[in-house]
Amino acid sequence: MNDFVTVFQAELVRRIRSRAFLVGLVIGVFAIALMFQLPQFLIRATSQTRALVVIGAPAVAQPAAALLRNEYSVRAVLPPQTPDAALLAAHKAGEAVVVTAQPAHLAVTLYAKDPADAHVTAMRRALAPLQLQLATHLSNARAQAVLNIPIAVRSVSTKFSTTADAQAAHGIAYTLLFFLYILILVNSQIVMSSVAEEKTSRIAELLVAAVDPIALLVGKICAAATLALLQLAVWIVTAAFIGNAAFGAPGGSTGAAAGAAQPFALNALLSGAVISPWVIVAFVLFLILGFFQLSTLFAALTSLINRTEDLGSVTVPLVLPVVFAFIAAITALETPDAGWVIGLSFVPVLSPFIMFARIAVSAVPIWQIALSLAIDVVALALIAVVAGKLYRVGMLLYGRTPNLRQVWSIVRS
Amino acid sequence: MLVVDRLHKGFGAVVAVDEVSFEVPAGSTFGLIGPNGAGKTTTMRSILGIYAPDSGTITWKGAAVHAKTRRHFGYLPEERGLYGKMKVREQIVYFGKLHGLPEAECQRRTTHWLARLEIAQYAERPCSELSKGNQQKVQIACAAVHEPELLVLDEPFSGLDPVNAEMLIGILSELKHAGTTLVLSSHNMWQMEDLCDRFCIVAGGRNRAGGTLRELRAAWPTRVIRVAPPTDSVRGVLSALDGARALPPVDGVLEFDVPASTPFADVLARLVAGEKITRFEAVEPSLHDIYLHTVEGI
Numbered sequence: 219m220n221d222f223v224t225v226f227q228a229e230l231v232r233r234i235r236s237r238a239f240l241v242g243l244v245i246g247v248f249a250i251a252l253m254f255q256l257p258q259f260l261i262r263a264t265s266q267t268r269a270l271v272v273i274g275a276p277a278v279a280q281p282a283a284a285l286l287r288n289e290y291s292v293r294a295v296l297p298p299q300t301p302d303a304a305l306l307a308a309h310k311a312g313e314a315v316v317v318t319a320q321p322a323h324l325a326v327t328l329y330a331k332d333p334a335d336a337h338v339t340a341m342r343r344a345l346a347p348l349q350l351q352l353a354t355h356l357s358n359a360r361a362q363a364v365l366n367i368p369i370a371v372r373s374v375s376t377k378f379s380t381t382a383d384a385q386a387a388h389g390i391a392y393t394l395l396f397f398l399y400i401l402i403l404v405n406s407q408i409v410m411s412s413v414a415e416e417k418t419s420r421i422a423e424l425l426v427a428a429v430d431p432i433a434l435l436v437g438k439i440c441a442a443a444t445l446a447l448l449q450l451a452v453w454i455v456t457a458a459f460i461g462n463a464a465f466g467a468p469g470g471s472t473g474a475a476a477g478a479a480q481p482f483a484l485n486a487l488l489s490g491a492v493i494s495p496w497v498i499v500a501f502v503l504f505l506i507l508g509f510f511q512l513s514t515l516f517a518a519l520t521s522l523i524n525r526t527e528d529l530g531s532v533t534v535p536l537v538l539p540v541v542f543a544f545i546a547a548i549t550a551l552e553t554p555d556a557g558w559v560i561g562l563s564f565v566p567v568l569s570p571f572i573m574f575a576r577i578a579v580s581a582v583p584i585w586q587i588a589l590s591l592a593i594d595v596v597a598l599a600l601i602a603v604v605a606g607k608l609y610r611v612g613m614l615l616y617g618r619t620p621n622l623r624q625v626w627s628i629v630r631s
Numbered sequence: 632m633l634v635v636d637r638l639h640k641g642f643g644a645v646v647a648v649d650e651v652s653f654e655v656p657a658g659s660t661f662g663l664i665g666p667n668g669a670g671k672t673t674t675m676r677s678i679l680g681i682y683a684p685d686s687g688t689i690t691w692k693g694a695a696v697h698a699k700t701r702r703h704f705g706y707l708p709e710e711r712g713l714y715g716k717m718k719v720r721e722q723i724v725y726f727g728k729l730h731g732l733p734e735a736e737c738q739r740r741t742t743h744w745l746a747r748l749e750i751a752q753y754a755e756r757p758c759s760e761l762s763k764g765n766q767q768k769v770q771i772a773c774a775a776v777h778e779p780e781l782l783v784l785d786e787p788f789s790g791l792d793p794v795n796a797e798m799l800i801g802i803l804s805e806l807k808h809a810g811t812t813l814v815l816s817s818h819n820m821w822q823m824e825d826l827c828d829r830f831c832i833v834a835g836g837r838n839r840a841g842g843t844l845r846e847l848r849a850a851w852p853t854r855v856i857r858v859a860p861p862t863d864s865v866r867g868v869l870s871a872l873d874g875a876r877a878l879p880p881v882d883g884v885l886e887f888d889v890p891a892s893t894p895f896a897d898v899l900a901r902l903v904a905g906e907k908i909t910r911f912e913a914v915e916p917s918l919h920d921i922y923l924h925t926v927e928g929i
Contacts (some may be wrong), residue, residue: 220731221729224725224728224729225729228725228728232714232716232717236716415714415715416712416714419712419713419714419715420708420710420711420712421712421713421714422712423676423681423706423708423710423712424706424707424708424712424726424770424773424774425729426681427676427679427680427681427701427704427706427708428701428702428706428726428729428730429729430698614676614681616710627643
């Protein structure tokens with residue numbers, strides 16, 4: 219136990235002081251700040267392309283402009299004319315729409331700087347009341363009322379009661395999956411570089427003469443896990459601070475704009491309004507299990523290499539399944555009950571991502587969560603036994619990197 | 632006392648150590664010598680518990696070596712390494728802690744070792760910034776900071792310049808006087824002869840010879856006689872000795888390899904009777920000679 223504590227403390231202090239950790243922490247904070255500010259920036263940046271000039275006889279152009287203001291920034295309403303690029307530039311608009319009242323319908327011609335970016339569907343939806351008014355001679359208000367079909371959304375899921383909650387939960391799940399991916403991958407690689415440093419600098423022999431190799435490995439991995447949780451705490455505090463500064467108190471934002479969904483989700487996460495505390499518990503559990511599984515594998519395989527140049531041969535086969543798991547988990551957010559998603563949520567190394575994605579956005583039966591966790595714990599125990607054998611031998615193995623047959627004989631020993 | 636009894640260790644089809652046995656009395660200095668690949672490092676690693684023996688036993692003070700015992704062992708491996716970015720003082724303190732010393736004691740002893748090894752001025756510098764010789768001093772401090780009862784040093788002089796090698800010899804003498812049992816290997820036979828009380832020569836993973844230098848010499852079958860002047864009468868007396876074999880003369884001195892049982896006083900009397908002898912020397916074999924003879928004889 220003493221060995222573990224000594225190694226744990228030393229590793230923790232060493233890693234906290236390291237430039238890599240501080241840089242990672244700062245980059246994470248900046249990434250969160252960017253995550254909050256980017257949607258607002260993008261909305262501002264794209265506002266010009268959504269700016270519009272309405273052209274036509276005032277009798278039809280004025281009501282058309284009023285309707286289009288729901289979807290566009292209407293820069294001007296002009297008398298009939300043929301618009302050109304100079305007109306659009308003069309009004310800082312991306313599109314010009316010419317509207318003409320026909321006997322029983324509306325004629326619309328759209329002039330766009332970039333026709334590929336013309337939002338025809340949005341325009342059709344916006345102008346539908348005017349079309350109806352011309353066709354049926356209903357009043358403007360009546361036409362709008364007729365087109366406004368009241369739709370009530372009732373959830374059949376036991377997970378979310380409203381659409382807003384479900385959308386917020388998806389936003390939260392995306393964000394947490396991103397954290398999960400970064401924390402597991404980055405901190406596993408920290409363990410890997412620590413093992414590689416001890417192996418390639420040849421200090422390993424001095425260390426294992428003083429301390430049991432397994433205590434060394436466990437101390438190292440636990441220190442990295444603590445760092446991961448520390449990073450997470452710093453990021454959450456940062457998110458809370460920036461979120462409140464940018465959007466006010468949780469719940470203050472309506473999240474109406476598509477780009478603002480993520481900040482809204484984070485605020486909701488921080489408030490605990492739409493996400494169960496059990497999701498957070500699941501996040502921490504799967505973070506710890508996923509991290510321990512991957513970092514133990516990283517450490518064991520890294521102990522077999524002799525040069526830092528060989529790290530790639532260890533990293534690639536382990537990173538690929540994690541990348542796959544992350545992509546699969548993102549997909550699983552949309553189809554949490556698909557057969558393949560359910561199946562993969564019981565596969566070790568993948569399940570921390572995929573099962574968590576399912577838990578975040580759907581009502582997963584308790585037995586499935588318990589089974590997935592149990593499989594992960596058993597898998598971790600097996601990984602630890604195999605990795606312990608490889609690490610114990612690998613740390614003192616110099617010369618040629620062992621081939622698969624030799625690795626297998628070490629595992630069987 | 633450290634007792635290694637019929638130690639056997641193999642790696643797959645390769646037998647690294649085969650039935651090696653020796654005893655190291657407490658407080659003594661023991662030389663484990665042999666050619667490259669003889670099994671010295673494997674034997675040392677087995678003593679330190681880094682390798683589990685396939686068979687045979689290793690005991691310290693009459694009891695099997697276990698994790699708690701090993702906290703009182705120190706090790707300087709042949710392949711040296713340090714944490715490059717860690718500061719010198721932190722590194723030595725860390726190894727002290729790994730051996731179970733409390734923080735304050737680690738700090739106190741680290742200060743002592745930094746001063747003793749004349750590297751106090753580098754205490755707050757990262758190890759990677761030190762010269763190779765100074766890095767080796769840090770490694771020595773890491774191995775000895777906890778004042779081990781048994782200190783195992785694998786090729787401790789390799790890479791050290793003569794001044795630092797002399798400093799290390801002084802440190803090893805101090806440790807020995809303080810009661811530390813030392814086990815070391817080196818290819819420098821002159822230093823080993825000066826430092827060690829007992830030896831074990833291993834080759835091909837097996838014991839080839841062992842004991843004190845006196846015992847090793849006693850088992851040596853021949854002696855070299857050096858006589859001057861190199862006259863014909865002197866050559867005649869020496870050639871007539873049973874089992875004598877002439878060696879190439881060196882600097883005007885005749886050298887003959889003769890059986891260890893040769894009555895040297897009688898030989899000297901015969902030589903003096905026939906010639907004015909200016910030099911007569913019956914040379915004891917050096918550790919170097921014994922080592923070469925033992926290893927080459929395999």
